[in-house]
Amino acid sequence: MPAHLDEVILRLLEVNEITDQAVLQRLLTEEGFAPSQSTLSRHLKRLSIQKVSGRYQRVEPGPSEPAQAVNVLEVPPNLLVLKTAPGYAQVVAVMVDRAPDIPGLAGTVAGDDTIFIAVRDPSLLAEVRDQVERLLRLTP
Incomplete structure (x- = not known):
């Protein structure tokens, strides 16, 4: 998947209240991407996107040692x-x-x-x- 996928994921999360990865996968398919569930999960992790209060959003990672x-x-x-x-x-x-x-x-x-x-x-x-x-x- 090209790096452009990350930009599309971030944009979709900004304009939609996404509560399920399946919904995000469907929206990505509509945008011309078809990531597998495991690929999508890796992108979400790398982008620091987590489910917070029932919806996916970007969170700033805190300091960790x-x-x-x-x-x-x-x-x-x-x-x-x-x-x-x-x-x-x-x-x-x-x-x-x-x-x-x-x-x-x-x-x-x-x-x-x-x-x-x-x-x-x-x-x-x-x-x-x-x-x-x-x-x-x-x-x-």
């Missing part, structure tokens, strides 16, 4: 689970994976707001947790 929103849970014998703010898990996982000084780290798997960290040796679980928390500045 992903490291401040991370909770770390130990899941013995060799797993850490990190919960982040929505949309930050992949960024935090890359930071952890690229950190040079985390001995025992096997790797990470990230979703939207959850990261699983595998530790090679269960005896290193607490040490890896400490290193991850320091990396994310959750502890001094």
